[in-house]
Amino acid sequence: MxxxxxxxxxxxxxxxxxxxxxxxxxxxxxxxxxxxxxxxxxxxxxxxxxxxxxxxxxxxxxxxxxxxxTTNHTYFLREEAHFNFLKNVILPEQEKTNRMKNIRIWSAGCSSGEEAFTTIMVMMDYFGLRRSEWDYRILATDISEKVMQEARVGLYGKDSLKNVPETWLRRYFTKQGNDHYVLSEEVRKQVIFKRFNLMDPFLFQPFDLIFCRNVMIYFDQATRNALINKFYDVLKPGGYLFIGHSETIQRDSSKFVYIEPSVYQKG
Ligand SMILES: C[S@@+](CC[C@H](N)C(=O)[O-])C[C@H]1O[C@@H](n2cnc3c(N)ncnc32)[C@H](O)[C@@H]1O
Missing domain, CATH: 1.10.155 (Chemotaxis Receptor Methyltransferase Cher; domain 1)
Incomplete structure (x- = not known):
């Protein structure tokens, strides 16, 4: 020792x-x-x-x-309530208001990509045959290049896939070996993985939706507050922030409007 x-x-x-x-x-x-x-x-x-x-x-x-x-642990359809909110609230709203049919999403602290790929599959299901009319690529970032390399390959095992329904396995994956599945090119190509440290300045075009789930658990309160304000600034008006279900935003430390547990909106 x-x-x-x-x-x-x-x-x-x-x-x-x-x-x-x-x-x-x-x-x-x-x-x-x-x-x-x-x-x-x-x-x-x-x-x-x-x-x-x-x-x-x-x-x-x-x-x-x-x-x-720290942990990079993640899996498809983690905290499923967010994906129901996306399907039931955000996407219908986008259909009504987004004339450009262009949705910008950021998966911040994406680890091996399950969160971003789940989002893409929910959107592909939602738009169905109309999906070619929409442009909804996702920027997925992490400090760890190693986990994002796994995401780019798109090969997942049992633990990652435990919540994935049969229909998705058939529609979006191909079985490889005994218990691994590889994600289709059609899903993978809609996510761009980039190394990015959340402590750096956000020089991005505004997003409609940001996921930053189960990342801030490692940060102290002052760092969280500063980060949440940076997310606010890089969201479009009316845009949403999803954080982890065990995380909260202190109401008096940001301008976000609380919508439901772990879902916030820029007013
Ligand atoms: C537990 S994973 C969360 C994955 C996914 N968002 C989820 O909720 O399942 C946390 C990720 O945050 C990343 N992370 C931690 N600090 C970071 C920082 N300063 N900048 C970017 N990513 C960071 C870690 O590398 C790790 O992959």
């Missing part, structure tokens, strides 16, 4: 929080336990040398560490 000194621990907590928003203050033991094998693999004998590697702005190195300390 290689121990973390107080100095090393404080340094890395400060560095990660200011660059990635992630709060590691309660993860001292986890860092020691989970990063030990990485240090050994690299032939390092102390955390200072390892953190120096990270601070050289080596994005692969830092996301490898964050992947070990």
């Amino acid at each position: 290689i121990h973390l000194t107080d100095q090393e621990f404080n340094d890395i907590v400060t560095y990660i929080k200011s660059n990635y928003g992630i709060n590691l203050i309660n993860k001292r033991q986890l860092i020691e336990a989970r990063m030990y094998s990485v240090l050994v693999e690299k032939g390092l004998t102390n955390f200072t040398d390892y953190f120096n590697l990270i601070k050289q702005n080596n994005s692969q190195e830092v996301t490898a560490m964050l992947n070990k300390l």
Whole structure:
């Protein structure tokens, strides 16, 4: 076992929080336990040398560490109420008001892509034969290039697919091996995956809908509030923000209008 000194621990907590928003203050033991094998693999004998590697702005190195300390876990149709809201409220609204038939969506903290691909399949089902009239590509971003590489391949196993109905498996997937399914090209090509750190400025065209679900759990309250205000600014008027069901937006810290649990609208 290689121990973390107080100095090393404080340094890395400060560095990660200011660059990635992630709060590691309660993860001292986890860092020691989970990063030990990485240090050994690299032939390092102390955390200072390892953190120096990270601070050289080596994005692969830092996301490898964050992947070990946080979770990328996700699955299709997670928190299904959001997809019902999309189908029952947002899409009918878009049909009435969106003359350009152009819907811009951002899956922020997309992990291996299940959230973005679920959205595409809901929209393909909803628009049916009219779908060629609509332009609704999704921008999906994450700090971890590794998980997004899995998304681009589109091969999923049992855990990811546990909520996927038979009709979707038949319509949008092809079976591969015993218990894996690969997503059709038609669905995959509608999602663009890009590495993006949510702490960076948002230089995007406005969105109609933003998903940022189960990402802010790692951030402290001040970081969450700042991020929520950035989402507000990059939404079109009337646009929606979905956050995780275990997350909330403090009512007096943002201009968002509360619609239902974990669904907010820009007024
Ligand atoms: C648990 S996954 C959430 C996946 C999906 N949104 C869901 O709800 O199932 C959290 C993701 O947030 C990403 N993440 C954490 N901090 C981030 C940051 N500062 N910028 C971008 N992505 C970040 C992680 O890499 C991880 O893939």
